[in-house]
Each structure stands twice: as structure tokens, then as C-alpha cells.
Amino acid sequence: MKNFKILLVIVFCAFSLCAKAQKNLVENGGFEDDTYGWNAGAAKITPWDMKSGKSSCAIIAVDATNWVGIDQQINIPKKAGKLEISAWLKAINVVKGKDDWNGAVFSVEFLDKADKKVGDGTNVVTLTGDHAWEQTVKEVPVPAGAVKLKLLLAMGYATGTFLIDDVAVKVVSADVVTKN
Template sequence: MKPLFLFSLLFLSTMTNAQTNLVKNGGFERDIVNWQGDVATISPYDKKSGKNGALINQFVGTEWKGIDQIILIPRNTYAVEFSIWIKTESIEGGKEAYNAGVMIAEFTNNAEKQINSETVAQIRGTTDWTIYKKAVKIPADAQKIRIMLALAQTSGSIYFDDVKAIPLSEEEYLKLNTVSTTSQN
């Protein structure tokens, strides 16, 4: 009876971890706690859910203004599904495609040297709250993910809420990609 109980406990904890959000304070309910950078403010008025959202403004200039969070990739993670709710106002853009409001996932090694980066969202203009999702296979040798939320060398306002990074098994990743490919045909 005892081995069955231990197996059940292990199985339940594995299932619970499978859908765990790796991003800490992704809803900005605790101010900007767990996020690096001092350019974002909390907005209790413009949010998708909960009591707060985050806001980055840049009215003049074309600086990179962003916040980021570094997260460890759990063992046996094949891929990660990133999602975020974003609202924008008057994002002008620039000469380069990346001059926009962005969410970028940068995969790094243990020394935080970049291996690869993936753009999850890249927005210009004015938009209402929109969800952006992207499932990304973990590159070889990646140990960490740096999630960046920014106005990438452009002016405007961008609001963020409900930032998530959910670890996926190979089966979950393949199932998501099969659904995505089928729905596009």
C-alpha cells in the first residue's frame, strides 16, 4: 500500500508541475517584484485581469525601454509555451522590424550567454488587449530563459499582463504543433 501511495504522490506532483507557470509575478499583482529594470510602472486601471498590469511609456526618443526576468528551465522540459496579453497605444515603429512593442524569449546557458532568441510578440500601432502565444522547442545547451518585455527603440505605450511560460513535454509540444498546423490548412 505504501509504494502505491508514494507512486500516486509522485504522479500527482509531476502532473501539477506540467502546467506550472515558470514566470514569477506574471500578472504584476505584487508591483514589479521579480522583474529587473526600472522603466515599467504598475497600472491598476489598464489591466487584462487581476488588480494590476504593467506599463512602459516613451513619448520622445528611441531608447530600449524594457524589463526582464530570468527563469531556470526545469529538467526534462522539451519546449515552453509562452503567452502574454498586450495592449498598445501609438507605437510608431522605426527602420527595423524589431522597433516595436515586444516580448522576446532569449535562451541562454548557465553563464547567461545567449544561445537563441524567439520573438513571441512584435506590435506597432494601437491595439486592444490581445493574447500572443508561441510554443518554442528548447535549444540544445539552454539552461535559462530571459523574458524581455519592452518598447524596442520606439515611442508609444505598451501594457502587459498575464505573462506565462509553461513547460511542455515532447508529446504536448507535438500535439500543439499538430493543432496549429491543422488549423492553418
Template sequence: MKHFFLFSLLLVSLLIDAQTNLLKNGGFEYDLTNWNGQENGALSPYDKKSGKNSALINQYTGAEWRAFDQTVSLARNTYAVECSAWMKAEGIENQKEDYKAAAVIIEFTNSADKSVGSETIARAKGTTDWVNYKKAIKVPSDAKKIRVMLALAQTNGTVFFDDIKVTTLSEEEFSKLNSETK
């Protein structure tokens, strides 16, 4: 009985501490379901960080903007969000402009779907192994939605994405994270 009680206590503490991912299918386990721009990439069951698949975008000529995106509503009075993403780059051409790279970008929009702010979470050029990028961002006061873009931004090469996660943060959690990174 004592073991059951301890196990139950552990399970409850894990559930209380677990944060819910606002994105659906952030690990690409269900193909590209819930992601827009499916024509811009594919799934890779061979090169993945975890699970069954990763998503990839590749481009060999043209250096166009290619991306997947997903938009989700924010709960009222959301103070901040934390976005984390695993990304791997292969042969991403080095362009003169910094923004021309493999990237994870979040955009905040208002009730009229107009942009009220954006942040780059990850940017990579050349060839990298899997890297976990993570960033906490204060939500603009007029933001109602968040759009997560996984992109190969006007350059050529191949980029893989996996385990994309967006969670909400309270003011205290955000302050604690920011004081740890300074």
C-alpha cells in the first residue's frame, strides 16, 4: 500500500508540472496533419530526433521561401510563451543576408490577424547535427494568436525539424527563465 501511495504521489506531481504543447502534431507522428504548407516539404522516417518522423524542407535551386506553419489561439492574459524546436541543417547555402537561412520563427497576431510582433527562435546555415533551440518570449498585449513557421528562407539546402513545442509561461516562470539566462 505504501508503494502505491508513493507511486500515486509521483504521478500526480508529474501531471501537475507537465506543460501542454499548444501545437498539434509537433513531432510529425501523424504525417503533416495540422501543418499548412504541406506542399513545401515532406516527412523523413530516416533522419529524425525522436519518434516516427521528422519534417524536412529541401530546395536545390531557386532560393525561394518554403515553409510549414501552424497557427493557434492564445488563452486570454497569456503572459509569455516558450518555444523549443529541434532542427538539423544539411548544406544550407550561406547567403549575404542573415535571414536567408533555415529558421524557426514565431509571429504574434491580433484579432484581425495582423502581425503585432515576431521572434526568430532558431537560425542555421551550413551543416549542423540536431540542435535544440529554445526561447521564452513575452506575448504582446494585443496578441490573440501565435503562428509558428518552420522555414527554409530564400536559400538552398535541406533542413529537418522535429519535436516542436510551444508552452505558456506565467510572469513568474518567465522572470525566472530570464534571470537564469543573464
């Protein structure tokens, strides 16, 4: 009987872990397949500095008068109320331009059926200076009318190097969608 209870607890714990594991909605978030799935712009794949796997994405900017980066549009599963947005990021000598929001930028925009922006978008993080690899995670509510999200990773009017790896978007809540 005691062994049965222990086995039951182990099985319950295993099912609990499986229930929390969510599918990553990002295609090629680790950049293992070059820039497949991304609108790559000026991004480069580098095998020299990565968080995991065999490569990462590098956005290198030498001119602070431009916005250079990558993006990916992702369909939002029906009834998704909240998403967890994450990535491993590294900044090397990132110098912002004239505005406070300039730098190595990771942000999210939501889109409706006509690909029109819904709401103001969300800044996940903006980095300047030098930062070792660090995971950035933010939970974001899905606004009413949104059917897609657009991940944006860029050197926003800044100079330096922005390294990106293991980008992920996961549904964390199937709550009712945010009302506007």
C-alpha cells in the first residue's frame, strides 16, 4: 500500500509537470536553422557566441540613425488570455541614440485580422551598455481583437551588438481576452 501511494505521488507530479509545459509558438527561436521563420533584415547568424545550441542571432549597428532588426509574426491560439514572452539576450557596447527608448530593443505588437496594430504594443526590455547573457521574461495580456503578435528585436537608433537566442512565446493563461 505504501509503495502504491509513492507511485501515485510520482505519477501525479509527472502529470503536473507535463500540464505546465507549453508549446513554444516561435518558429526557429534558437536560430539553429539560420534565420528561417524570421524577417531577418540585417541580422547575422553567429556560431561564436550563443546561449545554447550551435548559433545565435547577431544584430550589429554602426549607425544610430537607423532601426535595424528582425521580426516574426505568430498566430495567437484561440482563447489565449496571456502569453509569456522570453529570450536570452546579450548586449555588447550598445550606445543609445538621442531618445531614452533607443537601444537594443525587444518588443511585442499585437495585430488584428487585417494586420492592423491593436493597442500600443509592449516593450519587453531595452538594453544599453554591456550585458552578459540574461534571460528576459515578461507576461503580456492578449488585447481584444488580436489574432497575431509580432516579435521585434532590433537595434533601435543605437550602435553596438545585440545577440539573441532561445526566443519563446508560450500561452500561460486561457483566460478571457482583455477587454478594451
